[in-house]
Amino acid sequence: xxxxxxxxxxxxxxxxxxxxxxxxxxxxxxxxxxxxxxxxxxxxxxxxxxxxxxxxxxxxxxxxxxxxxxxxxxxxxxxxxxxxxxxxxxxxxxxxxxxxxxxxxxxxxxxxxxxxx
Numbered sequence: 001x002x003x004x005x006x007x008x009x010x011x012x013x014x015x016x017x018x019x020x021x022x023x024x025x026x027x028x029x030x031x032x033x034x035x036x037x038x039x040x041x042x043x044x045x046x047x048x049x050x051x052x053x054x055x056x057x058x059x060x061x062x063x064x065x066x067x068x069x070x071x072x073x074x075x076x077x078x079x080x081x082x083x084x085x086x087x088x089x090x091x092x093x094x095x096x097x098x099x100x101x102x103x104x105x106x107x108x109x110x111x112x113x114x115x116x117x
Contacts (some may be wrong), residue, residue, distance in 0.1 A: 002010035006083065007087070008010065009017075011037060011039065012037070012039040012040065012041050013028075013029075013032035013037035013039065013040045013041065014031055014041050014044055014060055014102055015028060015041065015056060016028030016029040016031075016040055016041075016042050016054070016097075016102075017029060017030070017031035017032035017035070017037075017040075018031075018032060018035075018037075020032065020035060021062065021078035021081055021084075021087065021091060021094075022086065022087035022088075022091050023041055023063060023082045023093045024042050024055060024056060024063070024083075024097060025054070025057060025081075025083050025084060025091075025095070025097050025098075026094075026095075026097045026101060026102070026105065027084060027091055027094050027097070027103065029042075029097075029105050030069045030105075032070040033109060033111070037039040037111075038041055038086065038109075038111045038112065039112040039113075039114070039116040040106070040113055040114070041110060041112060041113075041116060042054050042110070042114070042115060042116065043056040043116045044089065044115050044116065044117050045058075045070055045071065046071065047070070047071070047073060047078055048071060048073055048074050049074045049076075051072060051074075051098060051099075051100060052099035052100075053075065053078060053079075053083060053096050053097065053098050054096060054098075054100070054102060055070050057070075058071070060081065062082040062086070063080040063083055063086055063088070064082060064096065065086075066081050066084060072114060075098070078096055079095055079096060079098070080095070081095070081096055082094065082095075083095060083096045087100055087112055091095060091101055099115075
């Protein structure tokens with residue numbers, strides 16, 4: 001099994017941080033990393049203007065303060081949504097994560113990503 005920098009890929013943080021933070025947000029990745037994970041799975045979608053961002057569902061209702069299809073919105077609007085309040089007050093205001101931000105997180109920490117498209 002491929003193991004970059006000697007860490008074991010048998011343990012992968014689901015949607016960034018498991019159940020430690022709102023799924024597919026940068027807060028989730030930070031929580032997963034703090035818990036010792038060095039491999040992460042996340043879900044990637046495209047905004048209406050072609051920006052890849054993290055979201056599992058096709059619609060926004062379950063994990064943001066918006067309703068409707070995610071694909072029909074531009075990134076400038078999507079990045080303003082609250083993707084953390086549903087999870088708890090401590091995460092209120094947490095934004096949806098762009099794929100670029102997650103790639104920067106991964107590169108800075110030399111962690112492994114499994115991108116689900």
